Amino acid sequence: MPERAEWVPPNIDVEAPSAARIYDFLLGGGHNFAIDRSVGQRVLEVQPQGRQIATSNRAFLNRAVEYMMSQGIDQFLDLGSGIPTAGNVHEVAQRTNPDARVVYVDYDPVAVAHSRLLLRDNPNATVIDADLREPGNVLDSPVVREVLDFTRPIGLLTVAIFHFVADERNPAAILARYRDELPSGSLVALSHLTADQMPAEMAGVVEAMRNSRDPMYFRSFAEVSALFAGLDLVEPGIVSAPAWRNPDWDDLAVQEGVYVGVGRKP
Template sequence: MTEQATWSPDEIDEEVPSAARIYDYLLGGAHNFAVDRCLGEKFLTALPSARNVARLNRAFLRRAVVALAESGVRQFLDLGSGIPTVGNVHEIAHGLDPQAGVVYVDSESIAVAHSELLLDGDHRTAVIQANLREPGSILRHPETRRLLDFSQPIGLLMVGVLHFVPTRADAAGIVRQYRDELPSGSFLALSHFTADVEPDEMAEVVEVMRHSADPVHPRTRDEITKLFDGFELLDPGVVGTAHWRPNEPDASAEQPGGTRIYAGVGRKL
């Protein structure tokens, strides 16, 4: 029997767990189903630090947006934006400049539906339901073109999403298509699961997520670094999320799960 959820779009299959809703569960959100919570618990068994991994990934997103805004970026394209939680990109960006333009993109209907509710009346932010593997449809979408000026630097956010792109789909080629459309001075902020640390543990995570709508495909640090081809990496380079410009540098090394996801920010040359 499926759950009765007034917040769920009618077309959602409530029997198939999704990465967006599992992530929401790990972050303590309420927009998930029993199947998501069940798989989320298996995820926690495979990766006991998973809740902290999710929190650190979210914290990296916040720090990256602030860093880009401080570098003069006033428009953001957030791919795989997920289910809204406190500290969304537009909240951070508008806190620094109310006129900043933000376009969210996600393929998950619940994520899009809740973003639309959150953004009702906000004319400087929009959400598009699309697959990031189709750059053309996103980059030429009317809402993208309404809010983003492609003659000015853009902050491209691909945080915690490319590890859902399998090897055969050529993640580097996908990033390159977006990069080629961005003006010089734009930035890419990216984070990605890796098996470089505790490979057996990550193999268990891969097995757990194989039973969801969004299997995970970890990559090595070298593979993730190559995703930044055409971008100049900002210090400290590609590092664990806990180590990318932490607010409390002395405490970064103590964060459980802080190296399960690599993160970095690069500027287009």
């Protein structure tokens, strides 16, 4: 029988894979099901660097939050936040400023349920159950409006999420809707998988994820760059994840497959 631990909400289909739980598996987390591990193993078969890419992407998230904190931002909206594993946004931000505020957004029931458990004693961090592809529902959420002050700069985190948004949903327009709502001086962090450097391996990843709840849509450098429209790119611009403001990047074998960047709203 499929496993059902205490952190699994009622009525969850533990035989349907989800991106949040597959990502958790790739990061070495324990909040995933057998079906997620099966898909994750198929991803690793076609893309052996899968765990490195996931870990590097997570490290970019941490550096982006640290950079935003250094720029005076102390409130964050994390879209498609996933399973809350070690080094999550509130941990990084509140290590510097215990009063930093974070709203996580996800529509995976396990991610939302576990986030609620993790954050139940944290007055400055919370989660809402919402689909980031419906920005009006997110931005008009009473919880978002109560926790975040839209008269001051906000850090918007869109890390490893827009490659789950199909072209027909117009990801650039979705991101623009969030951008337009942000106050001047806000920062937007984005990471996005690409097949530019490893087309065969990444095509295999797309195929492995095809029948999951969250199929993937990789994009080129030009397409990822277009997502930063209306923002001023922070140095070093759009680069591979390990190279973004990483003092140790010269010592790393910089794998390709993820474009990242941070933009500032004028």
